[in-house]
Amino acid sequence: DAGVIQSPRHEVTEMGQEVTLRCKPISGHDYLFWYRQTMMRGLELLIYFNNNVPIDDSGMPEDRFSAKMPNASFSTLKIQPSEPRDSAVYFCASSSPGLAGYNEQFFGPGTRLTVL
Amino acid sequence: AQRVTQPEKLLSVFKGAPVELKCNYSYSGSPELFWYVQYSRQRLQLLLRHISRESIKGFTADLNKGETSFHLKKPFAQEEDSAMYYCALSRGPSGSRLTFGEGTQLTVNP
Numbered sequence: 380d381a382g383v384i385q386s387p388r389h390e391v392t393e394m395g396q397e398v399t400l401r402c403k404p405i406s407g408h409d410y411l412f413w414y415r416q417t418m419m420r421g422l423e424l425l426i427y428f429n430n431n432v433p434i435d436d437s438g439m440p441e442d443r444f445s446a447k448m449p450n451a452s453f454s455t456l457k458i459q460p461s462e463p464r465d466s467a468v469y470f471c472a473s474s475s476p477g478l479a480g481y482n483e484q485f486f487g488p489g490t491r492l493t494v495l
Numbered sequence: 496a497q498r499v500t501q502p503e504k505l506l507s508v509f510k511g512a513p514v515e516l517k518c519n520y521s522y523s524g525s526p527e528l529f530w531y532v533q534y535s536r537q538r539l540q541l542l543l544r545h546i547s548r549e550s551i552k553g554f555t556a557d558l559n560k561g562e563t564s565f566h567l568k569k570p571f572a573q574e575e576d577s578a579m580y581y582c583a584l585s586r587g588p589s590g591s592r593l594t595f596g597e598g599t600q601l602t603v604n605p
Contacts, residue, residue, distance in 0.1 A: 421581075482529075486538045
């Protein structure tokens with residue numbers, strides 16, 4: 380397994396544009412997480428899904444952010460419209476605590492987003 | 496609500512010196528504690544968890560419930576230990592989400 384896959388790896392866009400980040404979790408994992416990493420705030424959980432259903436989106440900063448998981452192998456995080464303060468590294472992670480017996484999350488390589 | 500605190504954003508030591516990365520948590524139940532590590536240009540990955548009580552790459556961490564701490568220690572730091580370290584808490588074996596600390600950037604100087 381290639382692990383969690385994220386695309387694109389880097390995204391540079393202008394303020395006001397729509398940005399879509401993509402994630403493919405590890406096959407068989409039933410949890411998927413979206414995180415944002417910044418120097419100031421560290422690693423923040425934005426939203427997570429269980430069996431494709433959003434469980435907790437309390438970390439989503441505002442209505443400009445939305446996330447979907449249409450099937451077990453794909454999720455998107457969308458920012459519309461984007462703002463410079465959204466510049467960060469966005470990580471996707473997946474896990475299967477029921478299978479593993481403990482809560483290890485496997486992270487993707489991240490998408491570095493720069494909003495000009 | 497659970498919370499994880501890593502009081503040091505930056506920590507710098509010399510090669511061969513002991514290193515301790517501090518982690519304190521607040522949670523009323525029985526948590527599971529983890530240390531995750533992110534080396535330069537690599538993914539964030541699990542380093543160790545308190546339940547396994549193992550030593551990984553020379554690192555150990557003991558859960559102290561009385562002090563609500565889970566400090567990461569290594570007696571002799573190596574340059575390759577330079578990385579970002581995150582302490583994380585899960586609400587027991589059935590917990591699904593992790594609460595991460597703010598992270599500590601460790602630099603081991605030659």
